[in-house]
Amino acid sequence: MGALPASAKIIIIGGGIIGCSTAYHLGKLGITDCLLLERKKLTSGTTFHAAGLVGQLRSSANITQLLGYSVALYDRLEQETGQAAGWKRNGGLRLACNDERWTEVKRQATTAHSFGLEMDLLSPEEARDLWPLMTVDDVVGAAFLPSDGQANPSDITLALAKGARQAGVTLVDDMAVTRIVLDDAGRLSGVETPEGFVACEKVVCCAGQWSRTLAATVGVSVPLVSVQHQYMVTEPIDGVARDLPTLRDPDRLTYYKEEVGGLVMGGYEPNPLPWAVEGIPADFHYSLLDSDFDHFEQLMELALGRVPALCSAGTRPKASSISCSK
Numbered sequence: 001m002g003a004l005p006a007s008a009k010i011i012i013i014g015g016g017i018i019g020c021s022t023a024y025h026l027g028k029l030g031i032t033d034c035l036l037l038e039r040k041k042l043t044s045g046t047t048f049h050a051a052g053l054v055g056q057l058r059s060s061a062n063i064t065q066l067l068g069y070s071v072a073l074y075d076r077l078e079q080e081t082g083q084a085a086g087w088k089r090n091g092g093l094r095l096a097c098n099d100e101r102w103t104e105v106k107r108q109a110t111t112a113h114s115f116g117l118e119m120d121l122l123s124p125e126e127a128r129d130l131w132p133l134m135t136v137d138d139v140v141g142a143a144f145l146p147s148d149g150q151a152n153p154s155d156i157t158l159a160l161a162k163g164a165r166q167a168g169v170t171l172v173d174d175m176a177v178t179r180i181v182l183d184d185a186g187r188l189s190g191v192e193t194p195e196g197f198v199a200c201e202k203v204v205c206c207a208g209q210w211s212r213t214l215a216a217t218v219g220v221s222v223p224l225v226s227v228q229h230q231y232m233v234t235e236p237i238d239g240v241a242r243d244l245p246t247l248r249d250p251d252r253l254t255y256y257k258e259e260v261g262g263l264v265m266g267g268y269e270p271n272p273l274p275w276a277v278e279g280i281p282a283d284f285h286y287s288l289l290d291s292d293f294d295h296f297e298q299l300m301e302l303a304l305g306r307v308p309a310l311c312s313a314g315t316r317p318k319a320s321s322i323s324c325s326k
């Protein structure tokens, strides 16, 4: 825990990747009279257990350009801050399994090329050459972005935090904002913490899934609710190389990345389960939800059709075997 100043020009609430990135970039702009307050430890909210895929291709050209900036930042962050960022540029594959998706991918390629992002269109066989464990019977084509990659989200966040501190920004953990304080005219005057009031001109709310409840205390509606998300991590699998590209398979709702010679596989169910709709439990930090295999099964079925080797792979941390029916 660091010392709490009496005032700051800008207070950033939350020390996940968004809060630490905000602190880093304000510091780089020379706006150093900033204070980041984190209720527990940096990264202990959602960030520490993100899978860590960094893909640039999105349906919005602006977001793709922003993600291109992230890749350029991650390329230099470790050298700049001296903090390992776990970043590797192993490339990213995105599959298209029907004509509509293939048309979308080709359009995205045109947009990507227009602002200089390298993106190659591949045949199913060329895609399989890059990702030998997958079946491609249903694949129409694939996009490959050589500059995509994967990172350790906690390490990236700690590197951003270090860069922010090096620039002169103050980051304090174990310090919750208990209230955003308005003056009689309804203007922001500061925030309250267990160690007292800190005056400020601006608040940047980077409280992730806590934002809705916090913002509601000052009459701001943040339309955000958490949904449960699961991924599995396997033991090492023969044929998974350390430089295996990340793989996104949107028509099978799943994604993959290499981890310690095995695979991380996660996905997005069409029937996601909302979580903590009435508010996040008070002590939720560095916390994981219980596994829900029944809900995950639908993704597992889709993944086994793409990567049959998952059928006999052991899973971590319990090293149990995944059961599958054919």
Ligand SMILES: Cc1cc2nc3c(=O)[nH]c(=O)nc-3n(C[C@H](O)[C@H](O)[C@H](O)COP(=O)(O)OP(=O)(O)OC[C@H]3O[C@@H](n4cnc5c(N)ncnc54)[C@H](O)[C@@H]3O)c2cc1C
Binding pocket: 013, 014, 015, 016, 017, 018, 019, 037, 038, 039, 040, 041, 042, 043, 044, 045, 046, 047, 048, 049, 050, 051, 052, 053, 054, 175, 176, 177, 178, 206, 207, 208, 209, 210, 214, 229, 230, 231, 285
């Ligand atoms: C299983 C999983 C896999 C994912 N995989 C990927 C992926 O591969 N690629 C990708 O890009 N994204 C992925 N994500 C999404 C990514 O994790 C989130 O988008 C990102 O971590 C959100 O960061 P954040 O800073 O907004 O939130 P958080 O990390 O949750 O940070 C918010 C912080 O605010 C703090 N806070 C809350 N209230 C207060 C308060 N009153 N006072 C002070 N501090 C407060 C919290 O303690 C917390 O640390 C994944 C997410 C999950 C759950």
